[in-house]
Amino acid sequence: MSFNISVIGGNGFVGSAVCRAAVRRGWKVQSISKSGKPFTTPNGHLPAWTSKVEWHAGDALVPESYRSLLSSTNAVVHTLGTLFDGAAYKTSLKAGASAAAAAGVKGIYDGINGGNPLAKGSPGSYESLNRDTAISVCQTFLSESSPSASLDSSPTKTFVYVSAEDVFRPVIPARYITTKREAESAIQKLCDNASPKSRSVFIRPSFIYHPHFRPISSPVATALSAAGSVHKLLGQLSPINVLSKLAESSEQSSRVDDNPAAIDTPLDSISRAMTIPPIHVDHVGEAVCESIERGDVAGPVGVWEMRRLLGWVEDDGSNTYAKV
Template identity: 35%
Template sequence: MKVAIVGGNGFLGSAITKAAVGRGWEVSSISQSGRPFRTPSGHTPKWTDEVKWTSANVFDQNTYSDVIKQSDAVVHTIGILLESDYKNGPLDALKGLIAGRENPNPLTGGLYERLNRDAAIRVADVYRNTRTTQEDNPFVYISAADIFRPLIPSRYISTKREAEEYLKRLDGIRDISLRPGLMYHPHTRPISTIPATMIDILNKLPKPFINGLDADSNLQSVQNLLHTSALHIDTVGAAALEAILDKSQSGDVNVDDIKRLAWKS
């Protein structure tokens, strides 16, 4: 199996890349820097030697179409949680999430659309256009569960859903949209364990389930949070690879199904 992982040196992308290498797959990572994954301490793990690391701009297909063309499957992991903290790192992002601030600059209002939606659409189009047969063509998109409103702008989840809908309508690929909630790893991103622990505690508390809420309401998102467990990135990574192998798997994949897929690996 040859797989291209867009954002393969990132937080989740590196977990998927490592898992694919562990299965003996031929793995290519596409990212802006093209640099191999490094741990927070600056260490480059041995498994990175087995990956083809490619520097590319996802909005310029000439920089990566050859990699996509040679791949049997694609996993797209690029996305942002907070526009105002783009490229500032996970600590600033978590601070912003806790503070609940909106994007302070209305002139930069296109990052959600560009990175959460348009990037995935562009890569999926390239993947579809490079297919030469009608065989199985799995495209895994890392979407998200709707659990963060009103702490972050609704456009975070709406742009994810718009990307999902586009992929469903795209002929020639098997679309798979994973919808994890909060993801964590105690070593590569230690701070992520704090909200993950809080969410798991909330999940275990007895609480009512209110039926009939408007799906677009903030209250529905809060209710989702109270019933959605946090996931280790290795769990999501394993699920992504199992979804590629399972030809019956397509469409939206919620947290419970992500766990089910991961347990199969």
């Protein structure tokens, strides 16, 4: 089965992985980004697959700049987002590991100290990149008429939002995950109320790594995996589990059921980081394509479900999977 998809931010880290995976499947792929430039490697090279993608310029917050591009699209994949508040983090990643680390430290400092409240909603903020761009694109996509010859089964439209597992607190400010959850809630409502009803999928990766495109990410992923192994070995004696139990008994959870962006305690987030492994960016791209191709996939798709979509099998009776 073939699809015609639009990837918002297709020249970025995650977006390029989605484009690569879709091209391998023989799908028609177009990328929409502010620059409109094709993806290049850290060395400035153009991979062969980029010649099979249509590269367009468009601003996610300005529907008129890309509306016409969505008229023949079966599925939209929204990959825009930022791990740290502020545009400096994205720029520094391209400058190298030391610059990225410096921007990360600043992001942590700003998060702990509350940041600049006037910056919330600015072009590089969590509110803008993680939430508002996705809602704008989804509204635009759903308002366009369906493709004349839809290649997908009902529902005729699929909107995939690359969200995140809640595994980054307290290192990353809570606004990172709350804006992701706010976007999910708004997108779900938009798709449910669309006519005909459309399908929304929320891909929730953990820490994403790639040894070549993001060299700094590999040692972090290795450290997280090692910490997770120790956590699993200790079981209920793990300090994280002990502290989580104490937090539960003290009723310190901040979750409010009627709040779509409600989150639990930072200890719960740390616990998940110890049990949910990092994921390679290419696996995220493949999982996105699988979720589009399988019409029965909808709602949140975490790392374990992503592995099942990719054909990994449970090998020891727990949440541990091996590729077959």
